[in-house]
Amino acid sequence: MAILEVSDLCKRYGAIEAVAGVSFEIAEGEVYGLLGHNGAGKSTTVEILEGHRRRSSGAVSVLGTDPEVGGRDFRDRIGIVLQSSGVELQLTVREALHFYGSCYRDRRPIDEVVEMVGLTEKIDARIGALSGGQRRRIDLALGIIGRPELLFLDEPTTGFDPAARRESWQLIRQLCAGGTTVLLTTHYLDEAEQLADRVGVLAGGRLIAEGTPEQLMASAPNTTVSFQMPDGVSPDQLALPGNVEITAGVVTFETDQPTAALAAITTAAIERGLELVGLSVRRPSLEDVFLQLGDDQPGQGVG
Amino acid sequence: MSWPSTFALVREQTRYQILTFMRSPVGLFFTLGLPLFMLVLFNALFGDGTVDTPAGSWSVQQFYTGGLAAFTAVSATYTNLVNMVPIRRDDGILKRWRSTPLPPSVYLTGWILGALAIAVLGVALQLTLGVLAYDLTIDSAKVPAMILTFVVGVACFAALGLAVAGLVPNADSAPAVANATILPLAFVSDIFIPLEDPPRWLELVGDVFPLKPFVNAFQNTLNPLVDAPAFTWGKMAVVLAWGVGGVVVARSTFSWEPSVSGSRRDKRRRGRQPSA
Numbered sequence: 051m052a053i054l055e056v057s058d059l060c061k062r063y064g065a066i067e068a069v070a071g072v073s074f075e076i077a078e079g080e081v082y083g084l085l086g087h088n089g090a091g092k093s094t095t096v097e098i099l100e101g102h103r104r105r106s107s108g109a110v111s112v113l114g115t116d117p118e119v120g121g122r123d124f125r126d127r128i129g130i131v132l133q134s135s136g137v138e139l140q141l142t143v144r145e146a147l148h149f150y151g152s153c154y155r156d157r158r159p160i161d162e163v164v165e166m167v168g169l170t171e172k173i174d175a176r177i178g179a180l181s182g183g184q185r186r187r188i189d190l191a192l193g194i195i196g197r198p199e200l201l202f203l204d205e206p207t208t209g210f211d212p213a214a215r216r217e218s219w220q221l222i223r224q225l226c227a228g229g230t231t232v233l234l235t236t237h238y239l240d241e242a243e244q245l246a247d248r249v250g251v252l253a254g255g256r257l258i259a260e261g262t263p264e265q266l267m268a269s270a271p272n273t274t275v276s277f278q279m280p281d282g283v284s285p286d287q288l289a290l291p292g293n294v295e296i297t298a299g300v301v302t303f304e305t306d307q308p309t310a311a312l313a314a315i316t317t318a319a320i321e322r323g324l325e326l327v328g329l330s331v332r333r334p335s336l337e338d339v340f341l342q343l344g345d346d347q348p349g350q351g352v353g
Numbered sequence: 354m355s356w357p358s359t360f361a362l363v364r365e366q367t368r369y370q371i372l373t374f375m376r377s378p379v380g381l382f383f384t385l386g387l388p389l390f391m392l393v394l395f396n397a398l399f400g401d402g403t404v405d406t407p408a409g410s411w412s413v414q415q416f417y418t419g420g421l422a423a424f425t426a427v428s429a430t431y432t433n434l435v436n437m438v439p440i441r442r443d444d445g446i447l448k449r450w451r452s453t454p455l456p457p458s459v460y461l462t463g464w465i466l467g468a469l470a471i472a473v474l475g476v477a478l479q480l481t482l483g484v485l486a487y488d489l490t491i492d493s494a495k496v497p498a499m500i501l502t503f504v505v506g507v508a509c510f511a512a513l514g515l516a517v518a519g520l521v522p523n524a525d526s527a528p529a530v531a532n533a534t535i536l537p538l539a540f541v542s543d544i545f546i547p548l549e550d551p552p553r554w555l556e557l558v559g560d561v562f563p564l565k566p567f568v569n570a571f572q573n574t575l576n577p578l579v580d581a582p583a584f585t586w587g588k589m590a591v592v593l594a595w596g597v598g599g600v601v602v603a604r605s606t607f608s609w610e611p612s613v614s615g616s617r618r619d620k621r622r623r624g625r626q627p628s629a
Contacts, residue, residue, distance in 0.1 A: 100452065102610075122356075126454040136444030140376035141369075149369045153362060153455035155354040192449070 053078050053200060053231055054099065059108035061094050061255075068094045070255035071108070076200075081232040083246030085239065085340070091255040092235040093204065099233065100130055100202055113200060126155055129198030131189045131206060139178030143169055143188060146177060147195055154196030167191045167221060183214045187221070194225065201225070203234045207241060219244050239340055251340060259339075266339045272304040275311065277329040280319075287322065289314040300328070362459045363466065370467025374433070384433060385475050388425040389482060391545075392417060396487050404547040409578045415490065418483035419572035420544040425475035426503060426571075427510050427535065427564065430468040434514025435521065435531040438464070443524035443611045451609040461607075465511045472507050492574075494581030499574035505589050506567040509596025513563070516599040519606025538564045543572065563595035 054076040061069040069091045076082040086092045097103040099110060101117035101124060110116060115124050137146055144160055151157040164173050167187040172180060177188060186206070193201055206222060207215040215238075222245055226232055236242055242249045243263045251259040251266070259266060279285075279299050291311055294303040305311045308331060319326050374380055395417045403410040404417075441447050450460050483489030491499075517534065521527050539545060541555050542565035548556070559565035566588035573579045 102448070102451070122454045122456060125452060130452040132445060132449060132452065135449045136441075136446050137449065138373050138441075138446060140373045145372065149365060150449075150453060152357060152365045153453050153459075155356055155454075196453070 051078050052076060053113055054082075054233065055109070055111045056095075056099070057109040059095065059098065059110060060106045061091075061098060061103070062106045068255055069098070069105075072252070072255070072257050074250050074257060074260060076231060076233060078231055079229050081226050081234060081245055081247045083242035083249040084233065084235045084252060085237070085242045085249050086235075086252035087237050090237075090252040092237075092252055095252070096202055096204055096233065096235055100128065101125065126196060127199045129193040129196060129201040131193040131201070131203045135189065137177055137185070137188060137192070140176065142174050142176055143180075143191075144173045146188065147191060150192050151195040156197050157195050158197055160195075163191045163195055166194070166224065183210065183217070186210070186214075186218065190221065190225075194230075198230065200231045200233065203232055205235055205237070207236075207238065215241070267334050269339060272306055272334060273308040274302065274304050274332045274334075275308060275315075275330070276300060276302040276332075277326040280324045280326065283322070283324065287318065289318045356454075359456075359459065362455065363462055366455075366459055366463025367466040367470065370463050371470050374467060374471055380433065380437070384425070384428045384471060385478060388421045388428065388475065389478060392421050392479060392482060392487075395421075395545075405549040406543070406547050407549065408576065411577055414483055414487040415575045415577060416543075416547060416572065418479055418487070418489050419575040420568050422476045422479040423506065423568040423571040424539060424544045425479055426472040426507050427567070429472035429475050430465075430507050431510040431514040431517075432531045432535055433468055433471065434464060434511060435517045435534070436527050438515065438518035439521045439527040439612075440524040442518075442608065445611050447609045448611065457609075461515065464515070465508075468511050468514070469507050472503075476503060489575070490577070492581055492583075495574040495579075495583040498581075498583040498585075499571065501584070502567070502570045502574060502589060505596070506571065506592055509563060509592050509599065510567070512596045512599030512603060514599075515607060516602035519603055519608060523612040535564070538562050541565065542568050544568055560591075563592045566591040 052075040056075070057073045059069055059072045060067065072091070072095060074082070084092050084095065094103065098105045099112055099117055101120055104118055110118075112120070113124065113127050117124060141149070143164065147160045147163060151160065160173075161170075164170050167190050169184060169187055169191065172184060177185060180188070190206070193203075203222065207218045210218065219241070222232075222234075226245070232245075234242070234245055246263065248260065248262055249266060250257050259269070261269075277300070279296060279301050285294060285296070285301075290301065291303055291305060294301055296302075303311075312331065316326070396414060399413040399417075402413050404413055406416070438447075451457070480489065480491065484491065517530065518527070521530050538559075541548065541551070541559040542562075543559075544564075548559070551559070566585075570585040570588040570592070573585050574583045576583070
């Protein structure tokens with residue numbers, strides 16, 4: 051059952067169309083990733099779904115309600131982790147969770163939330179004394195304190211270093227395992243790949259592709275193979291395909307039949323007693339897919 | 354599951370506002386500390402003397418304690434709200450509250466009651482210091498007028514604070530707006546300097562804006578030349594009119610969204626990035 055339905059959503063600011071006819075659905079328990087570069091229309095779309103912004107046209111149903119008129123009941127059922135929204139630095143973690151939690155009908159016990167986000171040891175520390183990553187955990191904690199049926203995660207790891215991102219992903223995965231439906235926005239493709247069940251790609255205010263991360267990757271089927279060219283060997287002797295590039299002694303080529311291509315090359319190498327240093331086979335990433343889709347959509351409006 | 358009661362929500366919001374205020378050293382100093390310091394200073398400078406006002410001569414401590422207590426009430430409400438609301442708005446804190454099921458009216462009530470509590474504390478500190486250190490006399494027959502004047506003043510200056518906070522473009526300009534609107538007025542409103550025979554236009558400026566009427570009405574409840582019960586209805590009406598205007602303006606200018614020019618949010622965000 052869809053708990054979020056968007057149909058032909060548009061948002062105009064004067065002559066600028068930030069969101070230009072977006073439609074998608076999210077099923078219960080699903081993690082949906084809305085992917086796009088800055089200005090693609092992600093934040094505008096999400097803020098309309100959260101009830102923070104009014105739409106110009108189109109139909110929106112979130113948890114069976116129109117967010118524009120959902121009011122208090124609606125906000126009781128959703129959780130929002132806003133992009134870089136502040137919190138009172140003078141309060142301790144416990145106090146902030148208490149005050150924000152006190153306005154929900156059903157709230158998780160503070161100790162439980164703090165444990166979920168891994169801040170048990172900091173529960174009585176002032177928020178102002180915490181690191182950036184720890185503050186982001188408070189954002190998450192405040193987002194889930196009211197037991198939301200639907201959680202909005204707006205760019206949850208923007209500005210994080212790689213270690214902090216992996217930590218956050220693990221945390222978000224734990225939350226998702228509990229059955230919470232999540233709408234995630236991100237401009238990191240690996241983040242969508244890691245967390246989302248389904249991904250919608252936004253560019254210029256339009257949804258230009260949608261599917262599971264695997265499906266999206268299947269639409270850019272080429273696998274990249276690369277290795278260092280052994281000394282004193284010509285390309286012919288290694289049975290290389292026609293589209294190879296050799297730059298600074300490194301061979302790179304793309305193929306839609308990696309098994310056959312590799313078999314031919316490695317057989318030829320073994321027959322000559324050669325080791326292929328740095329041999330790697332890379333499947334296409336969502337990044338490649340995204341770049342390809344972006345190329346296919348030139349001159350779309352500004353976001 | 355039922356909603357928490359409105360009473361419980363208001364109580365928690367008020368507690369939250371008082372707690373965050375009490376943990377802000379700058380706000381504490383300017384709102385509570387500085388007026389106390391001024392009371393000590395003025396009493397040290399002018400000692401047992403008298404001040405001359407159009408109503409006649411009366412003692413220094415009665416004049417200054419009344420004026421500074423009223424000024425403290427204005428600092429706790431108007432100045433405090435004009436400073437703090439834009440900061441929290443640009444930090445995204447207002448938007449965060451707007452994302453919760455807390456009714457907006459309860460949130461604003463929390464601000465106002467929190468400011469009221471701080472004003473009560475500030476005025477109590479002024480009067481206590483006055484009585485203990487400077488032989489301040491409080492006439493029990495004038496206490497009802499004192500309380501009513503205080504309540505009207507606090508409510509109106511809180512409303513004006515919310516109105517001006519809505520007009521302030523961003524957090525960086527908030528302190529300037531707060532000071533530029535209140536400090537010049539304070540000098541023509543019988544707080545720091547008693548004006549015995551001011552130029553006509555200065556007197557007019559003082560009378561038209563709400564600060565001097567509030568200060569004078571409050572001072573009258575400590576003025577030995579004014580008979581009990583010392584209600585100054587005319588001046589309170591001026592304050593009330595401004596308060597009503599404040600409510601009207603606040604309703605149309607109040608915003609939950611960080612300002613577009615609110616660079617603060619981006620600064621905060623950059624500051625937040627954990628180092629690699």
